[in-house]
Amino acid sequence: MIYLTLGRVQLDWGKNGRFQNHSALFRPGDLTDIPYFYAADADDPESADLPLIRHSDNFSYRLITEMKQGYSAPLRTVARRLLLLGHTDDYCRAEFKALTEIGYANHDFGFDDLKALMSSANVGAANFRPDLGSENFDRFFAEHVVAGTEAQARLQSHSQDDGEISGLSAYTIIRLLADNPTAQELPVTWQFADVADGGWAPSESFEAAVRQPNRFLIVTEGTSDVQIIKHAIELLAPDLTDFFDFVDMRENYPFSGTGSLYNFVRGLISIRIQNNVVVIFDNDAEGVFNWERSARLNRLENMRIVKLPDRSAFENFRTIGPTGEQRADINGKAAAIECYLDAGPEPVVRWTSYDQKRDCYQGVIEGKEEIARQFLGHKKLEPGYDYSGLEHILTMLISECVRISEAEAKATLEAEHPDG
Template sequence: EAVEHLGQFSVGRTASTGSVFGQRQHPYATLRILAENPANLGEDVVWDYGNFVDAGWAKNEDFIGNARRTQTYLIATEGTSDTHILKRGLALLRPDIEDFFRFIDIEERHPFSGTGNLSKFAEGLVKIDVHNRVVFLFDNDAEGVDTYKNLLKRFQFPVNMKAMVLPDLDELREFPAKGPCGVANADINGCAAAIECYLDLNLKGRPPAQVTWTNYKESLGIYQGALDFKDSYAKAFYETTQEDVESGVYDASKLRSVIAALLEECTGLAAAMLYSKS
């Protein structure tokens, strides 16, 4: 915020006032250039606004911590478990940016639960021209992928909205899956990978994780699958501590990939919005 208002910051021993090579440049761009230099990676970023307040150029209340509502992203998911897991995942893995993300209030129940309802919610927001930054997140299963593709076919999202599915991962390409012929390894990306599949599935005292094939999705020519005993994996995740994650006792690598994919979508959305205004 100090940069946005006043264009001054310092990185280690390097200072800038927003003027580079004689050209006026947004201070955020300068900060990015300095951050890309490996020599600066061990330095602290110091938001220096005290002198400006003392000089009367700004007021203390101009510099408020946490992300503004206009800077946040509303993440709309298929269900309560998706929201709970993502919120806790951000708190554990990326507490530095968790305040940039908002979720639908699900204290009592999810108002748009299920793939179909999330699709209708997305369509409704597009048609009423909502200006919030919104990302619609679908499961990486047959239902989610089918709905995601249909949304993209039916209408074009405005610049402030995006839809995505949970990312494909190599760890999910040889996954035990139970069907009419028994259990065999299968690629569950795009057909059975709900959010719980991105948690640590190697829990002490539990048998190996597997999915079970359910209904056939004719439009895609594949079966829909679901993770067996998925609530038990979610429960173990909710009981996980920061120390468990940092020490590697709890494997959060797949969840890190989910958050990285979400960040990529949000970054692209922000860039598209900025470009549309230029």
């Protein structure tokens, strides 16, 4: 048997060679020893000191616990990774609607009702029960989510088995609990050792790796942009690093300069590239010009073309130009990626050239190489460093990636439930 669990709640299971591969939910570092549970005869004298589980009036067994390799990560991390796999709240709503319309759901809850229940229930106690090896989601839902609420009677009146809400996928259950503060640290575990040891699947199939269709190729104007964004993900979103690929910038970076990037975008569209791609232009005069003309192209569904986001902090920025020093809005004129780093208490942009295409000056922040060098030297988050600009970039980037995956996931769902 192979199980995906939340605490001891079974979310998904398989047997022998028939199971869903959940490796993308985890990072390689999530591989560890986790508890596996087995049943021994209740009358076995060698197991007499083990917990006795009464399954029914006619059947009891002893609970054996063994530690074996498997994956384990807190629900908060898994729920965030699910977004990049396309399993968003909107997807969950669509799945719920499809199941309801085909008559699979045996309850009268709306999606918002269910989300409110799952978000507010005190489910921390469901982590480990000393008298239980595992439990199914229906029992978990009845005992830890609706017990003692007005919804309990509604659930039981529609159910054949003391209250169940069958049909929801494991990923939708995790996403419904994503905002519940009592669920954040519950372990999501994947117990695959028995299937691997039994030879039902090669061991490498359980390596935590995001498949290429779920990865995102990030393309920028130059090497510094790639280096900074990649390092920002490593520091600020380390649980998501394996979702992203970057154009190799170690030697002969091929897309230096915005004009080259525009032509590259045209090339990707012409060959209908199958990878998920996010193209990021700078938020300066030249970058905005090429972003605007790239955005007019008939881009692919698996592609997003964006520029670095505007920031209110850039609206009153110290600048130096032919007429001297003044405060100015550098959004769309001089906000290259180094401006999103901590540039000290009084950063300054120097206007360098007039951009006739956009009727504005192009500028560059002074000391940009040193500003980038300092950030790239961070081995961990540094106290006192202002990461807000980078957080703004990553929020935009991740949001665009989620939109790509969500559209693909919804298309698959619609194909599976054409009448839903």
